[in-house]
Amino acid sequence: MAIIGNPKYAERIDHHLAKYETKRSAVMPLLFIAQEEYGWVNAEGIDEVAQILNLDPTQVKSIAGFYTMYSERPKGKYWLQVCTDLPCALKGADDFHAWLKDELGVEEGGTTKDGMFTVEHVMCLAACDKAPMLQCNFHYVENLDQDKMRELLAKWRLEAAQAANGRG
Amino acid sequence: MHILLRGRDIENIKQLDVYEGHGGFAGLQKALAMTPSEVIDVVKASGLRGRGGAGFPTGVKWSFIPQHEPVKFVTVNADESETGTFKDREIMEENPYQLIEGSLICAYAIQAKAVYIYLRGEFWDIGDQLDECIESLRAKGYVGENIMGSGYNCEVYTHLGAGAYICGEESALLNSLEGYLGQPRVRPPFPAQKGGGLYKEATVVNNVETLANVPFILSEGADAFKAIGTEQSTGNKIYCVSGHVKRPDNYELPMGTTFRELLYEQAGGPLYEERPFKAMLPSGGSGPIVPLTDEVLDTPMSYEDCANIGTIIGSASIIVMDETVDMTWVASKVTKFFQHESCGKCTPCREGTYWLDKVIDRILDGRGSPEDVKRIADVAENMAGTTLCALGDFAANPIIHTIRHFPDDFARHVQT
Numbered sequence: 001m002a003i004i005g006n007p008k009y010a011e012r013i014d015h016h017l018a019k020y021e022t023k024r025s026a027v028m029p030l031l032f033i034a035q036e037e038y039g040w041v042n043a044e045g046i047d048e049v050a051q052i053l054n055l056d057p058t059q060v061k062s063i064a065g066f067y068t069m070y071s072e073r074p075k076g077k078y079w080l081q082v083c084t085d086l087p088c089a090l091k092g093a094d095d096f097h098a099w100l101k102d103e104l105g106v107e108e109g110g111t112t113k114d115g116m117f118t119v120e121h122v123m124c125l126a127a128c129d130k131a132p133m134l135q136c137n138f139h140y141v142e143n144l145d146q147d148k149m150r151e152l153l154a155k156w157r158l159e160a161a162q163a164a165n166g167r168g
Numbered sequence: 169m170h171i172l173l174r175g176r177d178i179e180n181i182k183q184l185d186v187y188e189g190h191g192g193f194a195g196l197q198k199a200l201a202m203t204p205s206e207v208i209d210v211v212k213a214s215g216l217r218g219r220g221g222a223g224f225p226t227g228v229k230w231s232f233i234p235q236h237e238p239v240k241f242v243t244v245n246a247d248e249s250e251t252g253t254f255k256d257r258e259i260m261e262e263n264p265y266q267l268i269e270g271s272l273i274c275a276y277a278i279q280a281k282a283v284y285i286y287l288r289g290e291f292w293d294i295g296d297q298l299d300e301c302i303e304s305l306r307a308k309g310y311v312g313e314n315i316m317g318s319g320y321n322c323e324v325y326t327h328l329g330a331g332a333y334i335c336g337e338e339s340a341l342l343n344s345l346e347g348y349l350g351q352p353r354v355r356p357p358f359p360a361q362k363g364g365g366l367y368k369e370a371t372v373v374n375n376v377e378t379l380a381n382v383p384f385i386l387s388e389g390a391d392a393f394k395a396i397g398t399e400q401s402t403g404n405k406i407y408c409v410s411g412h413v414k415r416p417d418n419y420e421l422p423m424g425t426t427f428r429e430l431l432y433e434q435a436g437g438p439l440y441e442e443r444p445f446k447a448m449l450p451s452g453g454s455g456p457i458v459p460l461t462d463e464v465l466d467t468p469m470s471y472e473d474c475a476n477i478g479t480i481i482g483s484a485s486i487i488v489m490d491e492t493v494d495m496t497w498v499a500s501k502v503t504k505f506f507q508h509e510s511c512g513k514c515t516p517c518r519e520g521t522y523w524l525d526k527v528i529d530r531i532l533d534g535r536g537s538p539e540d541v542k543r544i545a546d547v548a549e550n551m552a553g554t555t556l557c558a559l560g561d562f563a564a565n566p567i568i569h570t571i572r573h574f575p576d577d578f579a580r581h582v583q584t
Binding site for chain 1: 248249250251252253254256257288289290291292293323325327328329330331332333344345346347348349350366367408409410411412416417418449453485487489493498501502505508509511
């Protein structure tokens with residue numbers, strides 16, 4: 001599918017185009033929409049955003065490359081970003097991050113073979129009183145430990161399996 | 169008494185009818201009955217200073233906006249990204265209408281056309297909640313045309329960033345909001361001037377916590393606000409406490425409360441009884457680290473008193489470390505943060521943070537020499553004051569001050 005002409009996004013795109021003084025200001029929200037459609041910010045998404053905003057694709061790509069929340073390559077179904085910044089690290093986040101990569105058998109930034117999980121570390125997420133924590137597809141999961149994390153991984157695997165079977 | 173974290177006292181204050189039932193929008197109503205310059209005078213008289221870190225007097229900032237300019241904007245800095253800071257998040261999650269009311273009072277005071285709330289991209293769920301709040305407010309005549317029957321029109325919008333610390337710097341934030349790279353601008357012109365703000369129009373950029381104080385100042389009066397805190401640091405402040413304490417959390421207390429009261433009475437003291445406190449970063453990764461001596465513990469948390477102990481209160485994101493923590497490791501952690509977050513525009517910061525990170529890694533690996541410690545101090549000192557924004561200074565702080573206060577922690581790694 002595409003984002004241009006896709007009824008799923010039409011209203012949101014119009015909202016963003018209307019709220020700013022210039023079209024160009026809508027580049028960030030539109031990149032999020034492209035990422036939602038394609039799973040990552042691919043060339044098609046860049047081209048469509050550029051077309052909507054009358055920008056050159058290179059200008060859009062430079063914005064996508066500047067920010068960490070736009071993914072320039074495909075990620076797993078669950079994109080796990082573990083905060084390992086100082087306050088979280090004082091509460092064991094480095095060990096937790098290393099354990100999680102081991103548990104899933106991935107390197108930093110890697111994705112599990114079944115395409116389910118991508119694990120990477122990120123800078124402070126403003127949840128320092130609830131460390132260790134991570135962000136899963138942009139939603140916070142806090143006060144983690146190994147047991148809680150194993151339960152979550154099982155839950156997400158089940159969710160994905162149910163969705164694949166059309167029962168989700 | 170909570171002025172800001174009222175979600176802790178009043179159940180469901182995040183619902184509009186409950187917020188209204190507890191004095192919500194009395195401040196805005198009062199402001200709308202005054203002239204814009206009278207509103208600015210009240211905020212000036214309150215002594216409120218910016219809560220994002222710089223501590224600049226809020227009313228003075230508003231008064232810089234040229235009244236004759238036809239188009240003006242308010243931008244709310246909700247990019248909360250300083251390491252150890254998680255206060256704006258609680259305000260927006262638990263007491264969102266108070267932030268919007270404060271923003272509208274600011275907007276009226278400078279006669280702004282619109283308010284843009286710039287949220288860090290990770291605050292995805294908060295952005296959705298604020299959008300719902302804005303729609304409820306529009307339905308009841310608090311946002312949009314003819315606000316509360318006053319004839320004043322103002323729109324409120326949210327904008328999500330996408331993961332870049334630098335966008336908390338006001339000119340980078342404005343660039344990002346305009347769809348350009350989130351990099352700082354050359355100033356002057358400053359945001360408050362024509363040519364320097366959002367879409368080149370005069371713009372006030374204020375932190376979330378700053379604006380959340382404003383409804384109280386209008387409804388209760390500047391004197392009620394000034395009665396809290398110290399002479400130069402008025403009102404309450406939210407202190408974000410993290411690291412090795414028993415109860416990491418946000419604590420809203422008067423400015424001028426001592427570090428001892430905060431860290432022992434409120435936060436419960438050291439996380440492990442047998443491991444006393446060693447040091448703290450009182451303003452996240454960007455402010456100078458200080459050893460937690462008795463003198464420091466007895467210092468009031470105010471702009472003026474923190475200067476006396478060689479640090480800043482800044483955003484009051486207090487990261488506490490006990491005696492087991494190696495300060496070379498801390499310098500490395502904080503440097504990695506700034507290396508990652510440097511936007512790349514200014515050479516001293518881009519190259520400096522990169523090389524500092526490399527050399528500290530070498531020291532931590534046991535491959536460094538005593539000259540390396542001198543070298544990083546030298547690099548850090550040469551970065552400070554040479555960049556367009558404060559990130560270059562911030563990145564120098566963790567090196568300069570950890571070496572100054574904890575030379576043994578570095579010496580241990582470089583003994584041959």
